[in-house]
Amino acid sequence: MKGPRGGLTAPGQVLPIQRGAPPRLGQGFSVQSLDSVSVVLVSYDSGAVIGRAVASVPREAEIIIVDNASPEGTGFMDGLARPATLLPMARNMGFGTACNAGARAARGRHVFFLNPDAVLEEGALTTLLATAGRYGPGLLMPSIVGENGRLMRKEGSIFQPVPRGRRLKEQEIAGDYCTRFVHGAAFLVERDLFLEMGGFDERIFLYHEDDDLALRAEARHLPIIVVPEARVRHGGGKSSAPSxxxxxxxxxxxxxxxxxxxxxxxxxxxxxxxxxxxxxxxxxxxxxxxxxxxxxxxxxxxxxxxxxxxx
Incomplete structure (x- = not known):
């Protein structure tokens, strides 16, 4: 559904939350095959969960695991269900720096960042690629569902918070829509665009690097689009052992x-x-x-x- 300015909307609600040009439909962007995607996962003592994440990635896609000098080591690589490239960091450089290293090493046209405690549901990556082909450059997120079955959504960055009571309910969502926050747990972006933006801010060691990326995307008039038909299940804080x-x-x-x-x-x-x-x-x-x-x-x-x- 399109709003007055051509932006994406939810039923009965126009979301004019991306300034400037709305997503552009059909301007020469073709649907890519899954081998055009490099999936980047950042590991830090994530051996107990990362195997499920890797197994959920279609075999056509490249997988790069950036290990942030995990104290537990990288023995988990031997038990993976499919081949993956290991990129070990000399020390724990933080989430954003590791993601950037993975993106630079990626061979695919698109990079899909995925937390090690998250799992792609069937067809999610194909759906995201098809959406990228329709709308062109931007940041695309699947629906991220927590262990309780509820959508994990913010709709606004750290400086643009949307109160929980004002967020769209799942039954109110019909079709793709724009938002002001990109969840670092799972999103798709063209590799060259991500690197041209400077990637994640490497001065941020952990947390809010996705808020910063969303703010910079908005400043560049790049749409952040949620694609509800693509779904990812996220464990939430289980990528490392709790204490x-x-x-x-x-x-x-x-x-x-x-x-x-x-x-x-x-x-x-x-x-x-x-x-x-x-x-x-x-x-x-x-x-x-x-x-x-x-x-x-x-x-x-x-x-x-x-x-x-x-x-």
Missing amino acids: LKRTFAINRLKKHSELYLRRKYGRPIAFLRDAARLGGGCLLAALTLDRHRFMIRAGKLAGLLDERGAP
Whole structure:
């Protein structure tokens, strides 16, 4: 369905959320075969789940696994159901840097980034390629479904949040539509376009690199298109073994990334308000004996204090 400016819409709702030119239909873009796709997965102690992700990729597509110096090693490669190219990093360089390395090594015209704890449903990659052929350059996402069967969707980047109650419900979606956020767990993009954009910002170690990519795509008037008929099941946080220590470290890094983006895009940092909110969250989690929630809040508070103490 097309809106007044030619953009993609959901039933009964026009989504004019990409500025500038809408997706362009049929301007000489042909549907590519699956051997034009390189699937890039980034591994860090992901051996317990990555085999399922690899097995879900059609055999025609190239697979590149970038291992971020996993402490557990790369023995998982021996048990994969199909051939894959291993690209080992000398040390853990972070998600975005590893993705960029995989994209540079890829041979396909298109790159599909896939988390190691995610699984492609049948026909998903073919559907995404057909959509790319219809609309031309842009970033294309499948529907990402969590373990509970619900859609994992944001609709807006870190600076353009859409409240949960205002997000489209699954029954309201009919056909492809534009959004303002690209989920780093699974999306398709032309390799040359991704590299010409600079790939992911390598100054971001972990988290919010996809927010940054979405903001840069919007600035370039590139559409971010969700293709509901293509589906990916995502484990959500299961690409590495869970632990309270790791929860703390991840959330500390997540806060570092948020603060970096605020500086990059000239957004204010409300240090005292944020510190009070996170400190209160730590206290509440301690009183309710919720250790996981405590580590989340404490990690973010530590990241905020790191910023305060930086020269």
